Amino acid sequence: MxxxxxxxxxxxxxxxxxxxxxxxxxxxxxxxxxxxxxxxxxxxxxxxxxxxxxxxxxxxxxxxxxxxxxxxxxxxxxxxxxxxxxxxxxxxxxxxxxxxxxxxxxxxxxxxxxxxxxxxxxxxxxxxxxxxxxxAGPNPLSPRERDVLAAGADGSTIADIAARLHLSEGTVRNYLSSAISKVGVRNRIEAARAAERQGWL
Amino acid sequence: MxxxxxxxxxxxxxxxxxxxxxxxxxxxxxxxxxxxxxxxxxxxxxxxxxxxxxxxxxxxxxxxxxxxxxxxxxxxxxxxxxxxxxxxxxxxxxxxxxxxxxxxxxxxxxxxxxxxxxxxxxxxxxxxxxxxxxxAGPNPLSPRERDVLAAGADGSTIADIAARLHLSEGTVRNYLSSAISKVGVRNRIEAARAAERQGWL
Missing domain, CATH: 3.40.50.2300 (Response regulator)
Structure with missing residues (x-):
């Protein structure tokens, strides 16, 4: 058995x-x-x-x-x-x-x-x-980029994400920007969706 | 049986x-x-x-x-x-x-x-x-508001949504604005998420 x-x-x-x-x-x-x-x-x-x-x-x-x-x-x-x-x-x-x-x-x-x-x-x-x-290769996103993308997937503002993750707004902008560039899309909502579909979040 | x-x-x-x-x-x-x-x-x-x-x-x-x-x-x-x-x-x-x-x-x-x-x-x-x-009451969204919210949920631009639904950009803005107001949130991504959770889309 x-x-x-x-x-x-x-x-x-x-x-x-x-x-x-x-x-x-x-x-x-x-x-x-x-x-x-x-x-x-x-x-x-x-x-x-x-x-x-x-x-x-x-x-x-x-x-x-x-x-x-x-x-x-x-x-x-x-x-x-x-x-x-x-x-x-x-x-x-x-x-x-x-x-x-x-x-x-x-x-x-x-x-x-x-x-x-x-x-x-x-x-x-x-x-x-x-x-x-x-x-598709390995997950290109760093842990911080994943956190910031996931936190912004619901349409939260940069200020919201910064407050929730205890980061400065400039840092949030930098992580979002590098994540969007790595995923190869136009904006952070598209980046979050694409990363979710790949199983990267 | x-x-x-x-x-x-x-x-x-x-x-x-x-x-x-x-x-x-x-x-x-x-x-x-x-x-x-x-x-x-x-x-x-x-x-x-x-x-x-x-x-x-x-x-x-x-x-x-x-x-x-x-x-x-x-x-x-x-x-x-x-x-x-x-x-x-x-x-x-x-x-x-x-x-x-x-x-x-x-x-x-x-x-x-x-x-x-x-x-x-x-x-x-x-x-x-x-x-x-x-x-929660009945679904407050009109069929057109639902279409526009759903089309924009992936972060598509106003121009994208307008092209996809064969509407003018001004009309898309109007539908999004009334939908956001009815759902009682701050932006269209939040409106799409909230409407999805309620089963309104």
């Missing part, structure tokens, strides 16, 4: 995925979690063979949880499951030691198949997404 | 929800769909007792599909399932004739329970969300 940990913050989707995996005779769900921090704690307690982690979770996302589980539970494989096929997410998932990266848009049968394949030592990644991640 | 139609665009989530409903002895999934238009077509063909519709689908969202199914299949109850508990969505779902409105954050057991309750003629709505929808 392959022992699976399932981490997903939407209760109804988590219950549905557990039902789906429960239909497979060689898989058993040994633990469930609704946040990234809880996923690490449950993994330490239940020692699963495979941790199936949603990226978009509160209190430690799935990428952070992946690194934590890889460190705390030797031999546990990580399968990342996400709504968004963002190249930056895939890159960060691989860096965190994930063995598979699945998009929720895929067919349901892929899930159990991917769990079996990572236990057999394989990697499971969509080839088109892998190509996009390699061609 | 209660005959259920299941419409959800994410294949893995759809398969998982079907597995979850399949565990119930009194429910049977008679059709599946991945878009709003497909949901209406499958409903006409399979005549379900209950249509379970995700809102966020391509090619006709779940709210549009709900109205279509209510018109085409008399007696079919509609359960709306969504990631976002937006007051405007709930209001539009009720206007489209939905009997239940569920958030994917809820426990998995709620899904089958809601299906049984709507077949018995009940309505199933989260009380806190219902109160929020009533206090």
């Amino acid at each position: 392959i022992r699976v940990l399932l981490a997903e913050d939407q209760g109804m989707v988590r219950g549905a995925l557990a039902a789906l995996l429960g239909l497979e005779e060689d898989l058993t769900v040994v633990g469930e979690a609704g946040t990234g921090a809880e996923a690490v704690a449950v993994a330490v307690r239940t020692r699963p063979d495979v941790a199936l982690l949603d990226i978009e979770m509160p209190d430690g996302d799935g990428l952070t949880a992946a690194a934590g589980i890889r460190a705390a539970v030797p031999g546990c494989r990580v399968v990342i499951l996400t709504t968004f096929g963002r190249p930056g997410y895939l890159r960060r998932a691989m860096e965190a030691g994930a063995s598979a990266f699945l998009i929720k848009d895929g067919p349901a049968a892929e899930l159990a198949a991917a769990v079996r394949r990572v236990v057999a030592g394989e990697r499971v990644i969509d080839p088109a997404l892998a190509a996009a991640a390699l061609s | 209660i005959r259920v139609l299941l419409a959800e665009d994410q294949g893995m989530v759809r398969g998982a929800l079907a597995a979850l409903l399949g565990l119930e002895e009194d429910l049977t999934v008679v059709g599946e769909a991945g878009t709003g238009a497909e949901a209406v077509a499958v409903a006409v063909r399979t005549r379900p007792d209950v249509a379970l519709l995700d809102i966020e689908m391509p090619d006709g969202d779940g709210l549009t599909a709900a109205a279509g199914i209510r018109a085409a299949v008399p007696g079919c109850r509609v359960v709306i399932l969504t990631t976002f508990g937006r007051p405007g969505y709930l209001r539009r779902a009720m206007e489209a004739g939905a009997s239940a409105f569920l958030i994917k954050d809820g426990p998995a057991a709620e899904l089958a329970a809601a299906v049984r309750r709507v077949v018995a003629g009940e309505r199933v709505i989260d009380p806190a969300l219902a109160a929020a929808a009533l206090s």
Whole structure:
């Protein structure tokens, strides 16, 4: 029996995925979690063979949880499951030691198949997404540029961003300007949207 | 047996929800769909007792599909399932004739329970969300204001929006200005975000 940990913050989707995996005779769900921090704690307690982690979770996302589980539970494989096929997410998932990266848009049968394949030592990644991640290259934004872009994504003024991040307005302007230039767009709203789509924020 | 139609665009989530409903002895999934238009077509063909519709689908969202199914299949109850508990969505779902409105954050057991309750003629709505929808009132934005706000949400310039919607720049400015004033915020990016959160776009 392959022992699976399932981490997903939407209760109804988590219950549905557990039902789906429960239909497979060689898989058993040994633990469930609704946040990234809880996923690490449950993994330490239940020692699963495979941790199936949603990226978009509160209190430690799935990428952070992946690194934590890889460190705390030797031999546990990580399968990342996400709504968004963002190249930056895939890159960060691989860096965190994930063995598979699945998009929720895929067919349901892929899930159990991917769990079996990572236990057999394989990697499971969509080839088109892998190509996009390699061609997009690593995240060009510095941590400060990411903070400033994210803080301004809702249309906040320069003064608002400066106050919230405890920076001078001139410094905020400089970070925004370098971020816009690196992303290759015309303004900071476009830069925030483009960076989000790439999985860089 | 209660005959259920299941419409959800994410294949893995759809398969998982079907597995979850399949565990119930009194429910049977008679059709599946991945878009709003497909949901209406499958409903006409399979005549379900209950249509379970995700809102966020391509090619006709779940709210549009709900109205279509209510018109085409008399007696079919509609359960709306969504990631976002937006007051405007709930209001539009009720206007489209939905009997239940569920958030994917809820426990998995709620899904089958809601299906049984709507077949018995009940309505199933989260009380806190219902109160929020009533206090927020109806959507204050005109269709043109919604178009212009949505077109500018990515940081597009006035000239871009005008070109895309075949309007003059002065007209775009007027619509943006009235929309910002109605939403009660400071700029058009904030207005687009706030309107999206309310389910008004």
